[in-house]
Amino acid sequence: MSTFIASIGYGLVASAVLALAAVGFTLQFAVTNVLNLAYGAVMIASAYLTYLVNSAGVNIWIAVVVAVATGSVLSVLLNRFVYTPFQRRGTSPIALVIVALGMTLIIEFVTQAIAGPTNVSYVMSQGATVGFGSFQLTVAQYVVLAISVVAMLGMHLLMTLTRLGKAMRATSANRNLARNCGIRTDRVITATWLITGGLCGLAGAVFAINSGSFGATSTDLFLVLLLAAVFVGGPGEAYGAMLGALVIGLATEVSASVIQPDYKTVVAALILLGMLAVRPTGIMGARA
């Protein structure tokens, strides 16, 4: 029982990290029509640059800003110099997925070539363990939860209260119609890469903080969980991604305590397959 309760805490932290990544990923997909499988690689590249700054003596919670900036810049560059040229040539969506996979390998192995094969850790304290009963988390984990909640709230406000958010939603719904209505969709798409890239970088740093140690290929399995969260919630649905992250994060950690840890990724995959079979549009997606 104690392990079960503890696993709920770990599940919430895992959900928080997943939610940060999933919301950015799904918005990218919704607005730009690119299933950016290089997302995990950008996360880890951002985490590495943050590591360099942190190693130079900057507190990790301040250095996280570097991760946000790196994620934003890398994502905009990725779109400008890789995805957009392919899209202009009329490359099919499935071919773009292959391009994204290629970019994953390029970014990961360039990162590894520069940073070396050794895994690294941030210089930071996890802080005291705080909680009640078996529900115990470190202070750093509570901060991760708080960062995620604030970021989700910020995304909610952006999408509902700002002109940019409304333009993003319009572009996502129908790009041609949005353009005909006077929305400068190219700018909206660039802004989307910038914002979701920032979330991607933030997710990378938080992922590294939560993992304790990371290497250039550490997000490979995480990408599978990320896709599960996005498709369970409903591809292209920001609130669906938050919900999907909560479902997948809790399911993986709780199943690890109830069944055994070897099955936690299996459980995530089964939930994804079940959702695709019963409701392909995901929890928050429109009914087919």
Added chain:
Amino acid sequence: MALSGTLVTGLTAGSVAGASSHPRAGGGTLTIADVAPFTGVDAALGPIYLVACTAATTAINKAGGVDGNKLACKSVDTRGDPADAVPAVRQLYASTSNLALVIGLTSDEAASVVPIINANKTVMFAMTGQSEFDHIKFPYFYRLVPPDLAEAYADVAIAKYTLHVKRVALAFGNDIGSQAFVQPAIQALKKAGLQLVANETLDLNATTFRTEANKIVAAKPQAIFTEALGAADATFLSEVQQENHGKMIPVIGTSATISPDWFKSVAAAVGARTLASNFVADNLVTLTSGPAYNAFASAMYAVKGKVGNTGNFSTYLSSPGGVHLYDGINLAALAMVESKSTVPSVYRADIQKIGNGVPGAVTVSSFAQGVAALKAGKKIRYVGPGGPTSFDAYHDSPGIFQVDRYSAKGAVLVAGNLTTTQLRSVTP
């Protein structure tokens, strides 16, 4: 399943054998291939072997080379996966006409590529500890590291006689090489009268191990046996520390954890001082002084910073991959000189003679010394930094174990020795 796997491997081996070509003598460059993971979760292993290879070949070339040939190292990335290793080795044979020796071969890929290399009649010095190589004859296969089950017994002996603990938990990676320790360790714990309180498998691709750490801490072990390379051990042990309210549970590692990369990543995650005071590992007894050690250290330090090494460089001098592959390359090179041939089917017979020694042989501790003795018409026995060799019928040379630990700066220190009586008492 095992049968079909064997058949596939056999067919693959046969199909590649025809493409084999061996180096010719005189004036060229002979290649030593470091077939090991350079990417993937075990990416730290290949570069360690490359340091040993570069150090040994640099020293050999400085001493005039082998039979008029210089030696050069080539890295072949297996990604730690048989599916990548087989085509990588095929590519090696297709693109390398002067291949003289293969080194590396961890448990990740050995079972799939050793038959291919053997079919191509190339001598290999392997790092795998898999026990199948204890009783299957591959004429071109040589191993200077112990079988995994012997290491598992050594870890149990350390728990019983060095740490004096009663309750033990296992936390091994889900790769082939790490899992090979689990069953022998469980059997040896039973024989030793120690209690196994938890046994968790760590998915090397996972990003956290909170639940596994929670289960282990809840079982209240007095020591944790582990080998989970990549980021896994660093993450797992830091989570054990957090779950245990900041206090580390003593850890007993395998010899694979004696590696600068392992120290660097785990020390960064749990704290160097914490690791230094809570960690021991089994390792084969290696020399730490004397002419063989001095020649080895000199050769290794000559390549420091030149082949992408990381962490505390002195750790390479105790790392199994550093010590035993350096010895393997020297043994092979001296065998080439003694047999006056760089053809593996010719020179391999001399490896055993030079390693085990023959009556009247003089002991040499470096390639240069060996060549000088051979030129003087003497028989030689090579004893390198890994100590005396004793190849059996399967070309295994199991040694005796010592207990190593780290200093807070990552230097490897000898914490004690295991006696044969202690080892025998825990061997099932």
